[in-house]
Amino acid sequence: MPNEAVPKSAKASASPQTSHITRYAVPYFPGCALKDQAVGFERSARAALLRLGWELKELPRWNCCGTVYSLSTDDLMRHVAPVRNFIRVQEMGEERFVALCAMCYNTLKRSARFVAADLGRLSRINAFMDEEPDYRGGVEVLHLLQFLRDEIGFEEIESRVEKPLYGLKVAPYYGCMLLRPREVGIDHPDAPETMELLFEHLGAEAVNSPHKVECCGAYQTVANPGVVRERVREIVGAVARRDADLIVTSCPLCTYNLERHQLSITGEEKTRHGIPILYFTQLLGFALGVPEGELGLGGAAIDPRPALSQLVGG
Amino acid sequence: MVERIDGDALRVIRDAGMGSANPPSCVTRHPLRISSGEPDFVRRVEELSGEAVFACYQCGKCSAGCTFTSGMDLLPAEVMRLLQLGDERVLKSVSPWVCASCLACEVRCPKGVDIAKVMEALRLLDLRKGETGLRWREIPPGVPQIALVGATRKLTP
Ligand code: SF4
Ligand code: SF4
Numbered sequence: 001m002p003n004e005a006v007p008k009s010a011k012a013s014a015s016p017q018t019s020h021i022t023r024y025a026v027p028y029f030p031g032c033a034l035k036d037q038a039v040g041f042e043r044s045a046r047a048a049l050l051r052l053g054w055e056l057k058e059l060p061r062w063n064c065c066g067t068v069y070s071l072s073t074d075d076l077m078r079h080v081a082p083v084r085n086f087i088r089v090q091e092m093g094e095e096r097f098v099a100l101c102a103m104c105y106n107t108l109k110r111s112a113r114f115v116a117a118d119l120g121r122l123s124r125i126n127a128f129m130d131e132e133p134d135y136r137g138g139v140e141v142l143h144l145l146q147f148l149r150d151e152i153g154f155e156e157i158e159s160r161v162e163k164p165l166y167g168l169k170v171a172p173y174y175g176c177m178l179l180r181p182r183e184v185g186i187d188h189p190d191a192p193e194t195m196e197l198l199f200e201h202l203g204a205e206a207v208n209s210p211h212k213v214e215c216c217g218a219y220q221t222v223a224n225p226g227v228v229r230e231r232v233r234e235i236v237g238a239v240a241r242r243d244a245d246l247i248v249t250s251c252p253l254c255t256y257n258l259e260r261h262q263l264s265i266t267g268e269e270k271t272r273h274g275i276p277i278l279y280f281t282q283l284l285g286f287a288l289g290v291p292e293g294e295l296g297l298g299g300a301a302i303d304p305r306p307a308l309s310q311l312v313g314g
Numbered sequence: 315m316v317e318r319i320d321g322d323a324l325r326v327i328r329d330a331g332m333g334s335a336n337p338p339s340c341v342t343r344h345p346l347r348i349s350s351g352e353p354d355f356v357r358r359v360e361e362l363s364g365e366a367v368f369a370c371y372q373c374g375k376c377s378a379g380c381t382f383t384s385g386m387d388l389l390p391a392e393v394m395r396l397l398q399l400g401d402e403r404v405l406k407s408v409s410p411w412v413c414a415s416c417l418a419c420e421v422r423c424p425k426g427v428d429i430a431k432v433m434e435a436l437r438l439l440d441l442r443k444g445e446t447g448l449r450w451r452e453i454p455p456g457v458p459q460i461a462l463v464g465a466t467r468k469l470t471p
Contacts, residue, residue: 032460036458037460066463067467068415068463068464071415073364101460180420180421182421214381217382220465221454221465222453222462223411223449224412227382227384227385256458
């Protein structure tokens, strides 16, 4: 249940959706990519959530989470950045927050568990950050998909759909960081279905996507782009053969790789032939009737608008 | 209609095959360990990763599921085997540098070995000597910050 009811904020009443009353608010961590390369992810999430009566309250003075979780036993320094963000949540008087980027979610969630597992670690980190108030532990990290499913509920979302996505074939792409390791995954590591359920509640058809839990290559796009290109060829090829109109992700790095390497395969800068990649919040916002200008669709290298406008045109 | 694999059915099959409802905890004592025989680097990899290399019983599941083997010279299970044998050739392998820390191996290992941590430990042996796995001049133009930060944290000291 929502743990905090807030009055309709000044921000909500100034927004174009004055008819959608903001009843609740939840703290949220954007991360670097959402302020730069993936602005459409953030814009569409904010707008869609407002339609559902929720305001995303950005953490004050948040910092980069570090992007990737350290897999070594002896490197406490790598947990300082996440803990600093937990302190921001604590200062807001809150006990939980949502992340949108799958990589941020994973890194923050694993660090939260890492420091919770051993108070010795936490007290060393607290001592190191002597300019900050101590982190007391207990902040819960949620991914927005989880929040939509478990707190708002897909039924509730369905009841608010203004433009049902009938006939649209959407391929989910989970990648790694929403699902692994098992302790932080938002769904089954090999057979997740959260995204499929969301698409179906929005009226779309979920396309079977055989490589949906496989890695796109992540940061290896920097060091081994050739290997990543092969991955993308396989991932996208499989859903293209199943006539997917769109691929939906929750990660700016997956999105970059799936777009960029599709383009390098077809050898075109802007293409009409590739499969567009959308964030789940963009698809959600579209179905909820958020105006196109607020979804940040224009920034995509492969334009999703033809696929979506076909839909509206009937 | 929707061409979608039924989640619950798959779950039952998968769980029966992998015991993933009860993931095994890592085994720490091993009769197969050759006492005092193994070189320091094996011990160091175990320390850095927190994983027990002798827990691996060479089923090959990690290699089967790894989607990056086309760029590797040793399969993930071979990395584990050479560590068990104390074979120094593992220290020259490119496999840890091609690994994308995707954790597909980690969720599937029936012995609860986190191979991604072993790969990271192998990288750290070099990184902590100041070596780097990134050729700065060859970085493709236009890669976003999220990729650069990730790569820098995994592949440079
Ligand atoms: S899956 Fe685990 S037990 Fe099997 S070969 Fe790989 S590390 Fe060894
Ligand atoms: S974590 Fe590394 S070794 Fe394991 S499956 Fe992924 S890329 Fe392969």
